[in-house]
Each structure stands twice: as C-alpha cells, then as structure tokens.
Amino acid sequence: MKLGIPKGLLYCKYHTFIETFFKELGAEIITSQDTDKYILNLGTKYCVDEACLPIKVFHGHAASIKDKCDIMLIPRIMQLQKREFICPKFCGLPEMITNDIPNMPPLLNYPIYAFSKTKRRNWLLKAGLIFTKNIFKISAAYKKALSTQENYKLSIDTSDFPIKTALVSHPYNLYDTFTNMNIAKKLNKLGIGIVTEESINESIINSEVNHLFKKPFWHFARNSYGFSTYAAENKKVDGIIYISSFACGIDSVVIELIKNRLKDFPMLILKIDEQTGEAGFNTRLEAFSDMLKRRCTNL
Known part of the structure; x- marks a missing residue:
C-alpha cells in the first residue's frame, strides 16, 4: 500500500x-x-x-x-x-x-x-x-x-560568528528554506550567526514562561517566548529575528509579550506570505545586520 x-x-x-x-x-x-x-x-x-x-x-x-x-x-x-x-x-x-x-x-x-x-x-x-x-x-x-x-536532531546553530541572532518561529517556518527565502544562508553571508530554540533545554524555556501572569495556552507561544527572552537576557545573542506568517493569531500575541519584556532589545519581525520577491526581505536583513554590527562595536 x-x-x-x-x-x-x-x-x-x-x-x-x-x-x-x-x-x-x-x-x-x-x-x-x-x-x-x-x-x-x-x-x-x-x-x-x-x-x-x-x-x-x-x-x-x-x-x-x-x-x-x-x-x-x-x-x-x-x-x-x-x-x-x-x-x-x-x-x-x-x-x-x-x-x-x-x-x-x-x-x-x-x-x-x-x-x-x-x-x-x-x-x-x-x-x-x-x-x-x-x-x-x-x-x-x-x-x-x-x-x-x-537520534534525530533538528537545529540551526552557527553561533561561532562574533555577532549572533536568535532565529525564532514555528519549526515549519524555520526549516522551509523556500518560504523563509533561505534566511539562514543570507544571515551567514552577512556575517551573522544563528541560534534556534533547540539549542537550549526545555526546562529553561519553562522557567522563562513562569514570568508570565499565566501559562501560555498555545504550544508554539511557550517555545518562542521562553527561548527569545532567555537568549536575550542571558546575552546568548545580540538580536532577535522573528519570522511570522501573515495572519498568524498566535504570533500576534507572543511578539507583543516578547517586546514588552525585552523593551529596547534589537528585534526584527519578518512577515512571510505568498509573495516570493526577495528584494524587500534582503534590504531589511541588511539593515538589521548593519545595526547589530554598529551596536556591538559601540558597546
């Protein structure tokens, strides 16, 4: 069959x-x-x-x-x-x-x-x-x-770069190189390393989520929030890039929760939809990369 x-x-x-x-x-x-x-x-x-x-x-x-x-x-x-x-x-x-x-x-x-x-x-x-x-x-x-x-490990870890960003999204957005326009390769070419949620223990994610006034209802919200806040506050990364599907209700909530906690920490939100043109996508990545490099140089 x-x-x-x-x-x-x-x-x-x-x-x-x-x-x-x-x-x-x-x-x-x-x-x-x-x-x-x-x-x-x-x-x-x-x-x-x-x-x-x-x-x-x-x-x-x-x-x-x-x-x-x-x-x-x-x-x-x-x-x-x-x-x-x-x-x-x-x-x-x-x-x-x-x-x-x-x-x-x-x-x-x-x-x-x-x-x-x-x-x-x-x-x-x-x-x-x-x-x-x-x-x-x-x-x-x-x-x-x-x-x-x-024995199967799914992750993107190019943290050997001097400047690193947390790449946050639902797994199917992170690992589909067509829909995310091969963002990992683009960032590496710009000299930016990548860390994903698989690089930290789930117990750490759960600990971070305890800062919220109630436990998240959605599974992906817990992962995204816990990973982002831990990576930023513990200086594991220099910035956050959040890939969000247009019209995703879960992301619309969790992005605001992350921003509310991290305040002015560098964060780029990229919306993906059926449009496959890469020019605007590339421009935003380049601008974010330049900003991170200037910020890290001035620290």
Missing part, C-alpha cells in the same frame, strides 16, 4: 519517526517534493484565502501527491504537551484538505495527543492496523521509530 506524506507543517520535525514506523510495516512511502513555486501555487489555488502561508503550502504538498498514493497521512495534531494546545488549523486540517482539494484519497487522520504515552500508542495501533494485523510487528516498528527519532 502506498502512503502519501505531504512535506509540510511538522513534517520537518517528525518525519524520521513517521517514515520509519510505516516503512517497518511494509508501506511504500510517497512524499511530496520540497517546497517550491509549484507547490506554493498549487496550495494557493486550493486553500482558502484567509489561511496562513504554512497551511497553504501544506495544501500544495497534499495536492501534488493525491493521485500517487492509496492513502494519505493528514495528521490531526491536537496536543504536543499537556495542558497546551496547537493552532486550531492543525485540529481541522483533515477537513480543510478534504473540502478544499477534490478527489482526495482516503485519509489517515486519527487525532494525535503526543504528550500521552497511552494515547500515542493507541494512535500507532490504529494506524498500524491499516497496514498489518500483526500487533507484534506494530510494536517493533514503534520501538524502532522511537529510537530513530531520539
């Missing part, structure tokens, strides 16, 4: 686990190509206008492989951490895909509660039974997938 896996949203973070698990069950994995202009145009064609860029890109990935697979994995991610939730569009993603894109194959879309070992096992059992009735084979596939995921 051919299983289609779109290379969008949290694929960048969990693809090692997912692909290993289903390959061990005998599935033939069909993935979409890396994000490019074709994928973006396809997503823009099918997705509703009001959606953010990552959701539109995911639509493009799904549409590009819908005729190549027997079943497609469209994860309905509900929670990654206990008492924290994820963007509502993740929860309703299967319905969006089904209603927006015609002639879709059957979807593998059971709800995912990743924080719970029991619920995670139940999801894997339900998904695994589609490909094999052998419970022991499913269990062995789960153990192997878990092992490969634990």
